[in-house]
Amino acid sequence: MSKQLRVGMVGSGYMGKAHAIAYRNAMAAFEISNQSLICDMLADATPELAKQKAAELGFHRSTGDWKELVADPQIDVVDICAPNFLHKDIALAAIASGKHVYSEKPLALSAADAKLMTEAAEAAGVKTLVGFNYIKNPTVQFIKQLIERGELGDIVHFRGVFNEDYLADAAVPFSWRLQKEFAGTGSLNDLGSHLVQLALHLVGPISALCADLKIVHQQRPLEASATNSMAKGQVENDDQAHMMVRFSNGAQGTLETSRVAWGRKNGLSFELTGTKGSVVFDQESLSEFSLYLSGEQPDVQGFKRVLVGPEHPDYAAFCVSAGHGLGFNDMKAVEIRDLYEGIVHGQALWPDFRAAAQVNVILDDVLKSYEGNAWVKVEQYDGDQ
Amino acid sequence: MSKQLRVGMVGSGYMGKAHAIAYRNAMAAFEISNQSLICDMLADATPELAKQKAAELGFHRSTGDWKELVADPQIDVVDICAPNFLHKDIALAAIASGKHVYSEKPLALSAADAKLMTEAAEAAGVKTLVGFNYIKNPTVQFIKQLIERGELGDIVHFRGVFNEDYLADAAVPFSWRLQKEFAGTGSLNDLGSHLVQLALHLVGPISALCADLKIVHQQRPLEASATNSMAKGQVENDDQAHMMVRFSNGAQGTLETSRVAWGRKNGLSFELTGTKGSVVFDQESLSEFSLYLSGEQPDVQGFKRVLVGPEHPDYAAFCVSAGHGLGFNDMKAVEIRDLYEGIVHGQALWPDFRAAAQVNVILDDVLKSYEGNAWVKVEQYDGDQ
Amino acid sequence: MSKQLRVGMVGSGYMGKAHAIAYRNAMAAFEISNQSLICDMLADATPELAKQKAAELGFHRSTGDWKELVADPQIDVVDICAPNFLHKDIALAAIASGKHVYSEKPLALSAADAKLMTEAAEAAGVKTLVGFNYIKNPTVQFIKQLIERGELGDIVHFRGVFNEDYLADAAVPFSWRLQKEFAGTGSLNDLGSHLVQLALHLVGPISALCADLKIVHQQRPLEASATNSMAKGQVENDDQAHMMVRFSNGAQGTLETSRVAWGRKNGLSFELTGTKGSVVFDQESLSEFSLYLSGEQPDVQGFKRVLVGPEHPDYAAFCVSAGHGLGFNDMKAVEIRDLYEGIVHGQALWPDFRAAAQVNVILDDVLKSYEGNAWVKVEQYDGDQ
Amino acid sequence: MSKQLRVGMVGSGYMGKAHAIAYRNAMAAFEISNQSLICDMLADATPELAKQKAAELGFHRSTGDWKELVADPQIDVVDICAPNFLHKDIALAAIASGKHVYSEKPLALSAADAKLMTEAAEAAGVKTLVGFNYIKNPTVQFIKQLIERGELGDIVHFRGVFNEDYLADAAVPFSWRLQKEFAGTGSLNDLGSHLVQLALHLVGPISALCADLKIVHQQRPLEASATNSMAKGQVENDDQAHMMVRFSNGAQGTLETSRVAWGRKNGLSFELTGTKGSVVFDQESLSEFSLYLSGEQPDVQGFKRVLVGPEHPDYAAFCVSAGHGLGFNDMKAVEIRDLYEGIVHGQALWPDFRAAAQVNVILDDVLKSYEGNAWVKVEQYDGDQ
């Protein structure tokens, strides 16, 4: 059964459940049998939790120790849905056991770690994939095709924003997400990593950047459980981040992210300008985009609202009719189809650890730029992507 | 294993695949184990097709004869994804075998048939559910709650439209959909049935209606396969349908549907007006709605764009973060959760055959009104729901 | 000075001021000198009010008696901005004095009155224009051109809505607007007249209709000034009106209007479907429209948001750059340019009394249809428009 | 007649006509008599042009020499609608003649010039106003009030974009606008100046900035009139400009502008985030804004689309009904009302030369930052406004 892929997943929180849904969804949509793609084992923080969640999410086996999962000979790929600070250890152990690795983003808390992980994976010859799911959206895949087909001309500008409001309320309590040790940067790592990856994916390498960061709420209340309810935790990472970027191909861009932007729930949006047209996309309306093509009759020119449909990549697997709308989890299903196809048929996976490490390089450079109040030249770790 | 539900599905086209995806999706999102909900047997037009599709869609067994499926003692519920004209025979046979029935919409080609089916099911004591999935959307579920909570006041107006453009091109060839014998009415049955059900669901019984129908393209080319490529088929049913309705509670409404409305892909939209506020919904942006509540400060009044999130019904099963967007197939997953819960826990299912028969009553009245050029008083088959 | 037009305006309320602004605006935008177009005399309910308003709105002379204005030999055109029930008397007197007449809409309270006025004007050979300003919007003018150019193919459907919320609050007091004697019908006359005129203008004659009306708030409080604050006035005319229409050219349509539709402020919107494309327009975004043209490449098809600009009719008089936006009063300026050009250069004015009388014919038929619960065949008073 | 204001306008192009319309519009909307506000004299490049345009635009007198206008004893205020490079000379001469000055934006080609002009005006005690009209929009005025009322909390972020596409087509010929000598910077001066002024107006002083510029089309064809049609002109100023800014009050921001952004016609948009809410505005839909207020019931939270109406500043002068929409020229009418009221009643005008000079200071700093590849601390020329 060379075409079988046995998955061991670590973590069953927000993303763990999204992956669980997506495995099922991918099998049905892309017609992969449940003999071929097997949700085999789930590891979580405790054996009890792991057992309960495995039952709920449809995994056959469970463990309270991810090391056991990673070492299990039956497992082909380790799917890391654990918090960011655990990605490195789990991935390195998985690689050491010869497993393929599918990790949630951001790959690591620093470029150094990400490079270490990349080199380990490449040395071991295992396949890697990082969960930058927004580029799997049929809408975004199609925008990429429009660029490649040259329909927008040369790209001259990219403005990207990824804003949410999950920490906009100053009363949201202190947590590990606000500590450098566990989370690294703040909105930058959490949301900005997606945005940077998207920019690289659509426009190409970033050669230089200049950045600015800001903590809006300096302190936050400790959880009620804490002894002194007046006590405050000191926030250590950015609520807002900005960067101006220069792409290698000459395009300019700005990237912004915030976790305190009232009203934005999944506010990943971008506007791409080329010498022949423009594209606008907003993840809060993920199944459509706006397209302006120059050269039309002047009195009927305008941005066209294109609803995603079976003419666009991967949509037809979900629905034969246009405009019926895909959801967030459907993007993950496409990602898992990629994972399955890539490993089972030995094809390249994208974005792999090296591509994801390039994102970490840039995130590190943002900090460097902010601390130095200066432009930073970006290392091209991800060579000739 | 009293909590097990074994499904036998008939048909594996557009809806068959949507159901197959939704079974998987429902299991993962609502944490129903695959011991409890089993995609057991698929029937299709031929044994070969059935076999191939069963493998693709993840059904264990297959048959080229739906009568075999319906009679199979292992099957608990028959899921009808076959063309409209087959619903009646399959459902009646399933009921005769004591199976629960889950049928795609519209329930039947006529009110008479729908009543027959309803009475058979009720006499046999089996559960029934009809695939009017749009009311399963968390957004629409929440709009229903807003009405019930009284936040919109008394509903005084409903304007509903369900337009698509799948037959807008006059060159789309003739088919069974355009023949009364196989399809019954045209856009009315196909799209209008959803709209009528939605209106009944949100506003309540319709007491009277006046309708108008129109065939826009009288003839269509026969398929290339036909001997004479100049030959045309005569279209027998409506491309466009209108109705003015009066609800029992005093509200007024207009319902419109078209299959020749250029640019509309899943153009189910409505505007609900109450004495305290208004709601606007558009299925092409299915994960949001607009809400106007009176009584706010005049200078900041306006329609609010509410993104669906975990505060709304059933969303949290799919995603813990607001605004991440559900897709068309996710509505079907909610429907299947209802099916599973309803049958396994012996609860009421909605909309059942009786409710769906009321839709057929109204669709028949539309024809009657059109033919008589007059208002028609609507029979309340679906009593006082 | 044959090219001079001296205006006598009656009424200085909402529309009186809008006209005053528009006279100035038209002169500047269309470069008509203030020697050629003269705001000469204002009549209002009392001499004091007329005097004060004349000063504020820039009229040279004033009178408390519109009969004086109408009889004044200096006046070339009488501009009627008085309440509906006065239109007839003022217009007939003006015509009797040989004046051209520019009247606000609706022309009259009944088709009979409107016909009388039309025939008087035609017999006298004076020019007439009625203030159906929405068709003067460059956006709407251009949509009309698109239809005439055949870019939308044959029009097969028109859905028009004109909803506002000025009486949505049940606490808005009773007034003459709610009495048949002074206002005729309710939302139908006030808003519906515009919508009917727009439908006729864009799609052509309506041959038959079937309508429904509704009073949502049966009673309203009398003004505080009334002796008994608990007293209620009985509302005599429609809060909501519906009609299904059949156009002579075979197109179908629905027209709806409401004055109790929470959240709508100038909610005149329509969707036009043709055999080659569709147009969507919403007056609350008056400087743009959406256009879907069939026949484009399937993967980039969609509704295009076209911003009005100098390529469209009359826009360039206001601004040389596209997308800068016109306002409500700018439409009136176009109307006044038409008035000036039409009278001074002896060209046809549109819509004239006969065209406006056709609207009144239809409004009467709506009542007839509602009272008879039946379809009504529409008289084509406005012959071969 | 102390309350009289006699205007001498220089230039009758795009803005000259907009001003001419606005004078008339302001008189009608704000009920200023044409005895009080007088369009007296027009200067243009030649006597012939001036004469013709004066007739068209409704000015009594004309001259081919702006120096004559500036020196004319009858003129109270000089309105400069001439190209940017002439602002300085005309303004200084007007000031020297003791005239008030109303200048189009940007005030000058450099901060040094702008300061010179400011100091001359202040020394002479004349009033000044600069045509940054976007802040006169009732919508934007109201957003300013929302901020001042504290309804958005502390402002923590401002993202502003002003994009148009008037030079997006590489075939648009070379012109003076592309030369530093005549135009200064490119999109920055033309569009960016508005955006900077808006940011200062809404959020407050900018203390530091870091910027990036780009010429997208390095060369452009010379006009056909040129001898050699293959000849190209070298573009000297920015097609695109970016800046990251830090406001004195701690807020962060990004400002971007482009004249090569396909599809944008008057694409001035911003998103303001505060600790209690957010506002989104887009000039292409100038009569509305979106408002998110935190603290509402979670299941009905969302951005509210507020249509501007009589509850908002200055709207009621144009229309008594909400949602009827103002246009670009109406903003200029508000500006002219300010001019009239400010001069005639001796009140402060905003933004005056000093405020506009602060914009020039920042525009200079953008160049400095770009050339030095570094953050620049901004001089607070405009003290503590």
Ligand SMILES: NC(=O)C1=CN([C@@H]2O[C@H](COP(=O)(O)OP(=O)(O)OC[C@H]3O[C@@H](n4cnc5c(N)ncnc54)[C@H](O)[C@@H]3O)[C@@H](O)[C@H]2O)C=CC1
């Ligand atoms: N692709 C995307 O759009 C998103 C990606 N993510 C990423 O997914 C990852 C997980 O984030 P969430 O699911 O939001 O976190 P979460 O806190 O909801 O879930 C984390 C899971 O990891 C488990 N876990 C913690 N320590 C463990 C240990 N020592 N051994 C085994 N399991 C352990 C927890 O019990 C929990 O099940 C992060 O890297 C995050 O950045 C998160 C949200 C969205």
Ligand SMILES: NC(=O)C1=CN([C@@H]2O[C@H](COP(=O)(O)OP(=O)(O)OC[C@H]3O[C@@H](n4cnc5c(N)ncnc54)[C@H](O)[C@@H]3O)[C@@H](O)[C@H]2O)C=CC1
């Ligand atoms: N809920 C919704 O939104 C939608 C509902 N529908 C409904 O779903 C039903 C099926 O429609 P589609 O899937 O679009 O049709 P389809 O033509 O795509 O699929 C029909 C399926 O039935 C099978 N079939 C035909 N004759 C059969 C026979 N004698 N025995 C067994 N199988 C047979 C076909 O082979 C095919 O697999 C219809 O009632 C339709 O109204 C369709 C689309 C959307």
Ligand SMILES: NC(=O)C1=CN([C@@H]2O[C@H](COP(=O)(O)OP(=O)(O)OC[C@H]3O[C@@H](n4cnc5c(N)ncnc54)[C@H](O)[C@@H]3O)[C@@H](O)[C@H]2O)C=CC1
């Ligand atoms: N084209 C459009 O979009 C609109 C048209 N209208 C139409 O404009 C007309 C006037 O409506 P509004 O301006 O809203 O009413 P309004 O009540 O604001 O103004 C009516 C004016 O007529 C004056 N008037 C009343 N009796 C008079 C008399 N005997 N002699 C002289 N003047 C008298 C009043 O003093 C007042 O100045 C109506 O026919 C209405 O349908 C109104 C609003 C919008």
Ligand SMILES: NC(=O)C1=CN([C@@H]2O[C@H](COP(=O)(O)OP(=O)(O)OC[C@H]3O[C@@H](n4cnc5c(N)ncnc54)[C@H](O)[C@@H]3O)[C@@H](O)[C@H]2O)C=CC1
């Ligand atoms: N506030 C706003 O939104 C806008 C402001 N502007 C500003 O308005 C000013 C004028 O720009 P446009 O009207 O677009 O230019 P334009 O080129 O359309 O008009 C310039 C006018 O100045 C006249 N002129 C040139 N040299 C002259 C001289 N020596 N003496 C007298 N008149 C002379 C020209 O004949 C022409 O009438 C500029 O400062 C520009 O930045 C322009 C467009 C929009």
